[in-house]
Amino acid sequence: MTVVRAHDLVKEFRRPKRFTGAFGGLRTLLTRQYTTTRAVDGVSFDIEAGELVGYLGPNGAGKSTTIKMLTGILVPTSGQVEVAGVVPWKERERNARHIGVVFGQRSQLWWDLPLRDSFRLIGKLYDVPREQYHPNLERFTELLDMADFLDTPVRQLSLGQRMRGDLAAAMLYNPRILYLDEPTIGLDVVAKERMRAFVAELNRDEGTTVILTTHDLDDVERLCSRIVLIDHGRVLYDGEVAALKARYAPYREVMVHLAHPDEATAVEVPHAERARAEDGKVWLRFDPETVQVADVIAAVLARHQVSDLAIIEPELEGVIHQIYAQRSVISARE
Amino acid sequence: MSRPTPKAVLEAYGAIARVNAGSALAYRADYVVGILGLLVQVFLLRMVWEAVYADRGSVDGVDLSTTIAYATLATVQYWLSNPWNFSVIPQRVREGKIAIDLSRPVSFLGQVVAGQVGTTAALAPFALVAVPFTVLVGGAQPPPSVGAGLAYVVSLGLAYVITILLSSLVGLSTFWTLEVGGFFMIYRMVSQFLAGALVPLWFMPDWLRTVAEVLPFQAATYTPLAVYLGRLAGPDLAAALIVQAGWIVLLWLVLRLVWSRALHRVVVQGG
Numbered sequence: 001m002t003v004v005r006a007h008d009l010v011k012e013f014r015r016p017k018r019f020t021g022a023f024g025g026l027r028t029l030l031t032r033q034y035t036t037t038r039a040v041d042g043v044s045f046d047i048e049a050g051e052l053v054g055y056l057g058p059n060g061a062g063k064s065t066t067i068k069m070l071t072g073i074l075v076p077t078s079g080q081v082e083v084a085g086v087v088p089w090k091e092r093e094r095n096a097r098h099i100g101v102v103f104g105q106r107s108q109l110w111w112d113l114p115l116r117d118s119f120r121l122i123g124k125l126y127d128v129p130r131e132q133y134h135p136n137l138e139r140f141t142e143l144l145d146m147a148d149f150l151d152t153p154v155r156q157l158s159l160g161q162r163m164r165g166d167l168a169a170a171m172l173y174n175p176r177i178l179y180l181d182e183p184t185i186g187l188d189v190v191a192k193e194r195m196r197a198f199v200a201e202l203n204r205d206e207g208t209t210v211i212l213t214t215h216d217l218d219d220v221e222r223l224c225s226r227i228v229l230i231d232h233g234r235v236l237y238d239g240e241v242a243a244l245k246a247r248y249a250p251y252r253e254v255m256v257h258l259a260h261p262d263e264a265t266a267v268e269v270p271h272a273e274r275a276r277a278e279d280g281k282v283w284l285r286f287d288p289e290t291v292q293v294a295d296v297i298a299a300v301l302a303r304h305q306v307s308d309l310a311i312i313e314p315e316l317e318g319v320i321h322q323i324y325a326q327r328s329v330i331s332a333r334e
Numbered sequence: 335m336s337r338p339t340p341k342a343v344l345e346a347y348g349a350i351a352r353v354n355a356g357s358a359l360a361y362r363a364d365y366v367v368g369i370l371g372l373l374v375q376v377f378l379l380r381m382v383w384e385a386v387y388a389d390r391g392s393v394d395g396v397d398l399s400t401t402i403a404y405a406t407l408a409t410v411q412y413w414l415s416n417p418w419n420f421s422v423i424p425q426r427v428r429e430g431k432i433a434i435d436l437s438r439p440v441s442f443l444g445q446v447v448a449g450q451v452g453t454t455a456a457l458a459p460f461a462l463v464a465v466p467f468t469v470l471v472g473g474a475q476p477p478p479s480v481g482a483g484l485a486y487v488v489s490l491g492l493a494y495v496i497t498i499l500l501s502s503l504v505g506l507s508t509f510w511t512l513e514v515g516g517f518f519m520i521y522r523m524v525s526q527f528l529a530g531a532l533v534p535l536w537f538m539p540d541w542l543r544t545v546a547e548v549l550p551f552q553a554a555t556y557t558p559l560a561v562y563l564g565r566l567a568g569p570d571l572a573a574a575l576i577v578q579a580g581w582i583v584l585l586w587l588v589l590r591l592v593w594s595r596a597l598h599r600v601v602v603q604g605g
Contacts, residue, residue: 064602072437075600106434125350
């Protein structure tokens with residue numbers, strides 16, 4: 001079942017033209033000339049219930065603007081958007097009941113209130129019944145390890161603690177769809193891992209549909225099976241992470257550390273090429289479609305003494321760099 | 335998902351009002367300073383009116399004690415219903431918090447109104463302290479009858495709603511301009527004057543009085559005070575209350591219209 005549908009979504013921002021020089025401020029104030037920027041330029045995608053989708057793009061690509069149209073905060077300039085059968089900007093309040101939103105850069109918690117009071121307020125705002133509220137709070141407190149700071153005012157929390165609080169707040173009323181806009185920005189490794197584990201568990205156990213924007217590709221590798229890649233407001237890729245890697249990084253590498261360093265430049269393996277050789281190490285590149293990893297390794301071991309060996313998977317980061325460098329639309333063949 | 339019950343909606347707004355009351359109280363020092371300013375203003379107004387009256391028993395048929403009572407109450411009332419930070423909208427927009435407000439399942443205007451009510455509720459105890467002082471400093475008189483006292487409470491309630499609607503309407507201009515400091519300053523001066531919060535409307539020249547009477551500001555300050563002082567009674571009183579109610583309906587409709595336009599102009603500051 002499709003829960004989020006965007007079709008040919010466009011958002012333009014119009015600002016009065018700025019003037020510089022003498023009387024520039026006054027001219028800016030009085031001008032009837034406007035400059036228009038197109039932040040989102042015809043984005044379309046369908047997201048099925050229970051999917052965990054990474055929505056990626058460089059700064060200013062239009063990610064947050066899209067999320068804000070899906071949540072009903074911004075009204076699209078043109079195009080259609082529908083979330084669980086509701087047009088978000090037309091029925092903003094109804095839409096708000098079945099979505100949870102976490103903005104990494106701003107908190108929905110009340111600055112001066114203890115975390116617990118913020119939660120209680122959210123319970124009231126979303127009209128959460130007691131028999132749902134208490135088990136949820138208990139479960140999230142345990143999963144996100146929040147017991148120690150539930151009574152601390154939000155302004156005194158560390159960033160990691162606050163983000164955990166924000167995540168729990170967004171899920172207290174069991175929304176069907178969770179939007180995470182850079183949820184791990186500025187967090188340390190442990191805090192990131194905790195957030196990811198929580199999101200993965202919600203997605204698995206409750207079937208919560210998750211849409212995640214992030215610059216941290218570890219988030220994506222850890223959580224998402226599908227990504228939508230945008231740049232300059234347009235979709236560049238929409239499909240599986242594995243398919244993207246297969247297309248852009250079809251090679252695997254095996255790094256071999258030889259017992260006799262001078263043999264490094266002499267390693268020859270059928271169907272594999274020497275990508276690099278230095279310090280007694282050699283990187284062998286091969287296409288997994290034509291030759292198995294095991295055969296490559298066996299071929300090396302048959303002729304050389306090896307002290308260490310590693311299989312190198314292509315990283316999503318490299319793949320995405322490559323795509324942005326080309327900046328062209330790719331048809332995803334799934 | 336079903337629509338929330340009215341009780342749930344009220345509870346949600348009640349919760350928002352309480353939070354705002356809490357944050358208002360966090361800035362207690364501001365209010366203490368505010369009360370001092372209020373007392374100084376009341377004292378100065380008394381000096382001015384005493385000088386104006388000098389040896390005359392009445393000016394334009396109004397005696398000194400009525401005028402002083404008017405000036406004192408008007409100042410307190412305006413101070414209470416127009417806190418210095420009289421609309422939360424500009425701050426929410428400038429800090430990009432509007433994104434959070436708009437992801438809540440309750441109406442934005444409802445949140446704004448609930449927030450204002452909460453702020454006033456937090457100020458109310460200060461008024462309890464301020465009123466006896468201002469009466470001592472400024473001098474005041476009780477309403478001429480119990481009926482006038484009751485009518486004053488009703489009229490004051492309507493006036494408060496008008497004040498909130500006006501502040502919200504002005505606050506919404508933030509969606510067009512983003513920077514509103516100077517504009518608000520002008521609005522404050524003009525509204526305070528035309529509301530009769532500085533000089534009673536009965537002393538204004540006819541043309542200015544006419545201008546004031548066709549604008550909503552006087553219904554937010556002058557009307558309840560004229561009721562309190564017994565200058566509006568009988569059919570005039572009924573007409574004044576109807577005018578107040580009319581302004582509420584009209585301002586609410588305008589606010590809804592402006593908000594529906596503003597929604598198309600939402601820009602979230604800071605990404």
